[in-house]
Amino acid sequence: MNEKTPYELFDHTADLGVRAFATNLQELFENAARGLYGAIGQLIPADETDAVAGVERHSDSHPQREHMQLKCDAGEHALLLRDFLTELLIWFETEDRMMAHITWTRLDETNLDATVTLASLDLSRSELHREVKAVTYHELSVIEQDGLLVASYIVDI
Amino acid sequence: MPEPFQGPLERLDANRLRIPQSYKNDMRVDGLIYANHALEKLIKSDRSPEQVANVACLPGIVKYSLAMPDIHWGYGFCIGGVCATDPAQDGVISPGGVGYDINCGVRLIRTNIPASRAEKRMEKLVETLFQTVPCGVGRGGGIKFTHPELKRLMAEGSRFVVNKGLGWNSDVQNTEAGGLIDGAEPDLVSDRALKRGANQCGTLGSGNHFLEVQVVDEVVDQKAAGAMGLEQGNLTVMIHSGSRGLGYQVCEDALMDLRGVPRKYGISLPDKQLVCAPVESKEGKKYLGAMRAAANYAWCNRQIMTHLARQAFADVFGVSAEELGMHLVYDVAHNIAKVEPYEVDGETKSLCVHRKGATRAFPPGHPELPDRY
Numbered sequence: 001m002n003e004k005t006p007y008e009l010f011d012h013t014a015d016l017g018v019r020a021f022a023t024n025l026q027e028l029f030e031n032a033a034r035g036l037y038g039a040i041g042q043l044i045p046a047d048e049t050d051a052v053a054g055v056e057r058h059s060d061s062h063p064q065r066e067h068m069q070l071k072c073d074a075g076e077h078a079l080l081l082r083d084f085l086t087e088l089l090i091w092f093e094t095e096d097r098m099m100a101h102i103t104w105t106r107l108d109e110t111n112l113d114a115t116v117t118l119a120s121l122d123l124s125r126s127e128l129h130r131e132v133k134a135v136t137y138h139e140l141s142v143i144e145q146d147g148l149l150v151a152s153y154i155v156d157i
Numbered sequence: 158m159p160e161p162f163q164g165p166l167e168r169l170d171a172n173r174l175r176i177p178q179s180y181k182n183d184m185r186v187d188g189l190i191y192a193n194h195a196l197e198k199l200i201k202s203d204r205s206p207e208q209v210a211n212v213a214c215l216p217g218i219v220k221y222s223l224a225m226p227d228i229h230w231g232y233g234f235c236i237g238g239v240c241a242t243d244p245a246q247d248g249v250i251s252p253g254g255v256g257y258d259i260n261c262g263v264r265l266i267r268t269n270i271p272a273s274r275a276e277k278r279m280e281k282l283v284e285t286l287f288q289t290v291p292c293g294v295g296r297g298g299g300i301k302f303t304h305p306e307l308k309r310l311m312a313e314g315s316r317f318v319v320n321k322g323l324g325w326n327s328d329v330q331n332t333e334a335g336g337l338i339d340g341a342e343p344d345l346v347s348d349r350a351l352k353r354g355a356n357q358c359g360t361l362g363s364g365n366h367f368l369e370v371q372v373v374d375e376v377v378d379q380k381a382a383g384a385m386g387l388e389q390g391n392l393t394v395m396i397h398s399g400s401r402g403l404g405y406q407v408c409e410d411a412l413m414d415l416r417g418v419p420r421k422y423g424i425s426l427p428d429k430q431l432v433c434a435p436v437e438s439k440e441g442k443k444y445l446g447a448m449r450a451a452a453n454y455a456w457c458n459r460q461i462m463t464h465l466a467r468q469a470f471a472d473v474f475g476v477s478a479e480e481l482g483m484h485l486v487y488d489v490a491h492n493i494a495k496v497e498p499y500e501v502d503g504e505t506k507s508l509c510v511h512r513k514g515a516t517r518a519f520p521p522g523h524p525e526l527p528d529r530y
Contacts, residue, residue: 013159013203013229013230013231014229014236014365040294041294083413086409090349090353090406093353093402094349094352094353094402128293128294129294130294130363130364131293131294131362131363131364133257133258133364133402133405134257134405134408134409136232136257136430137232137233137412137429137430138231138232138233138430154232156232156257156258156405157363157364
């Protein structure tokens, strides 16, 4: 894994798996979010002039974007990740918006507290490949492997 | 690739395999898989038999944890799994035994159009169906319902949309349970689920969902085909879809609500994805009420698409859907939990039957079938 490969998709019976890599937990959650959007397709925010398919690291300068407070609590990293991704999925499905930026207030074993910057999607330029019904609990894991954090999850499609 | 199943699979006869209760300490009944020799190797190739054994650990399970010949690895429950629990014996309801797509199901619509007559219009027909029946990734485009309308729709089932002119009276009779499962509690469906479902009723979705124009290739039972109005060489339409985002969210909400519930009731589970609650508990009743509401939504979803498909056919063939004989043959769910009466050891019991990717078969004369079947 390196900066260019924050996540990979893998086949799973009739569904699809996402594996994200990072050196710290915050980056892992962000890369897992990139993976979710990657599973759905090539998503492009309406306020981007360049085709940015994924979550930006630093740009948060668009006045038309909305900032949402997100809090989750769960008993372990993997469940916290699933809940976080589910929130993103619902924003995508019900409001055609994607996470463009995230500012972390807290992220530990049991709690997530962050401000998510949501950008509207440009549906005319985005390519939607799959309908993700849910981020499942199946084979859900966050582990450390070869000095990296690795998150795996299966989406029901 | 999933690891192959290493546990015991005993062949009972040409079509059945048994996972003995002794395989796991917590198994309450045997696992029973309907599979012939040809399917056995395939079934062992993933962990779906392990999931059959895990389901056998659920409290109140009756007789067997069952699996159909096409089982494959699912979430907690295998796809193609059936499990009946007895509410009177602390039997549980598990959202994983229904799946995310509540009341995903299939319906078949007959026509009196010979395939030979349709050949030249097939391209136009497919184009028109694409334009008329919304499909694809996550998009709406169906008939937009307000939240109060959605709640009525979930309370009244197929009849609600038929009364709005989106179908025929006979459609209701030809739908499992008349397109209405009793005990739906739309008020238990979250606002988030309503939001996900508001503009998706009457949309196909994506994944393995489809609307197909098919041909009756061969009739093997003339009497049954006659009763269903199926004739060799004629076109049919098959629709496979479910409860869309609304149902996914009802499942999602339940999985979240039930996280700590097994521990509360002293239920130990071999897999967290089997999260469950006793049918008679307040948590179990809450899920069942919302699940039934989502099931009714799914019947309305397929009903509206039936109406749209009829419109497309009428446009292309230049005559009404009635003249084309586009009657619904039947609509049956394959992701659902229903309370059904069964005779168990000489005693009639109301069992909570989970079917996940498994279709119920009705014999002639069954109350859920029209009389002519």
